Amino acid sequence: MARVVVDVMPKPEILDPQGKAVTGALGRLGFDGMSVRQGKRFELEIDGELDDARLAEVHRAAEMLLANTVIEYFTVRVEDAPASASPPAEQGA
């Protein structure tokens, strides 16, 4: 069992209305000088061993389904251990 994280973000040249809305809301709440872009985070639990072939498969899955590569880019990275079963207690609790 391996954990892979795929981050999907709007390309820099693409408008990001969600991020703009969040940026505006932060300003109205008094949080100044923060500019936000919003994307998606996918945490994949991969059965079996994570070899190069399996990682290439994750790349293909990201390209085919998780990201719209016309307007988004994605990054794939391997995380050491499944962490979401124990979210950091000091944050966001």
Added chain:
Amino acid sequence: MARVVVDVMPKPEILDPQGKAVTGALGRLGFDGMSVRQGKRFELEIDGELDDARLAEVHRAAEMLLANTVIEYFTVRVEDAPASASPPAEQGA
């Protein structure tokens, strides 16, 4: 100018219908043995210097606006340099 990333994920005990839908779609596309949870990724460009007070402000913003802490947890981490202006060319292009 500093870059801070806030990752927001559904808590482990919370159902994640988006992630379930993605997991099902992956299976139908032939990507087996992958289980997905879907969350959000916020990239914040912070004006000025990122001292402890400013980082605490980001925490408050995440808690107030970016995450719904009843059902989601979040992590805040500082990234070295603004990267989204130059997405990794080898991925997701």
